[in-house]
Amino acid sequence: MNAAPADQIRLLDVQGLDVRLQQLAHKRKSLPEHAEIESLTKDLTQLRDLLVAAQTEESDCGREQTKAEQDVDQVRQRATRDQQRLDSGAASPRDLENLQRELVSLAKRQGDLEEIVLEVMERRESVQERVTELTERVSAVQAKTDDATARRDAAQGALDAEAASVTKERELVAGSVPADLLKLYEKLREQQGGVGAARLYQRKCEGCHIELNITELNDVRAAARDAVVRCENCRRILVRTSESGL
Template identity: 65%
Template sequence: MNAAPADQIRLLDLQAIDSKLDQLAHRRRSLPEHAEIDKATAEHTALKDLVIAAQAQLGDTEREQTKAEQDVEQVRARAARNQQRLDSGTGSPRDLENLQHENGSLAKRQADLEDIVLEVMERLDSSQTRVTELTARLDHSTVVLKEAEGRRDAAFAEIDAEVEKVKRDRDAVAQVLPADLIKLYTRLREQQGGVGAARLFQRRCEGCRVEFAAADLNAIKAEAADAVVRCDNCGRILVRTGESGV
């Protein structure tokens, strides 16, 4: 393949621009905010699960309290009915004696149930406190996550604006280069980790950093000025300039 020496030198400009675009893409992928967001998202998700579990426990405890209070009320109501019958003296002596005995048992049952109510109330208070604390932590984690996302988005906007500018510079260079030279360069760039063209500088390929022997340099020097030379070691387009020494 042949290409004007000036076009080959412009290919180095294109390579520099493409390397800049690669750097910007790497910078976009490597923003510290990505790790912050991952960490904040994990913490937010964990706290959300804890809040849901705490709310479920609170609901269970509230229902347990309602049931315990209903049990107490039922015992109180039965004792009150029994006492009314005792006070009225209605019934046989044996029936009245049984009512007195039952009220004694109901009094003990009521005391036991009231203890249960107190114990449930303590657990309810603890559950409410936990829900409040976890909800506050969840709200804080939401703020932390949104702030990290905001910083990431601001960094994205800055990088993307620079990318658009660099792309315009690339278009200006690429549009004056021969299509076949661009095609070869693009293929090599994909194969060689983003570098398709490298300068020959003082006996060395700047793509693979290999220094050429005198015989190899003489062979390159013998090539026509418009010949597209390839590095024997890495295969990249080897661009000759005034500093190549050939």
């Protein structure tokens, strides 16, 4: 394949722009905010799970407290009715004796139930404090996540804008390269990890960084100026310049 030396030089410009696009894509993928957001999201998920568990426990304590308070109220009402009957004296001595015994039993029952109410209230208060603490921690981590997301989006936006500009420039430069030369370059670039053309600088291929031996140098020297030569080591297009050392 033959191509004007100037076209081959422009191919290096295309390669440089392609490398820049690769760098921008890598930088976009490797933004520190990605790992930060991932870590914060993991923390946020764990905290929200703990918060839901605490809220559920608080709700359960609330129902338990309501039930215990209702039990206390029922015992009080029963004791009030018994006391009224006892005070009225409108019962047989045996019934009055039974009422007295029942009032003693109800008083003990009421005391036991009130202890349960206090225990549940204390437990509920502790859980409510936990809910408040977790709610504040969730809000704090969410704020950090939002900040990291905003920073990531801003960084990605800047990189995307630069990539769009480089892509446009690449299209213009590539459009001035002969189609057959560009096609070969694209094929080699895909095969060679993103580098399809390399400069021959000081007798060394800048694609594989291997210095050409004397036989290879003589072959390159003997090639016509418009011949598209390839590196014998990496098979990339080898572009000759005034600094090639030939």
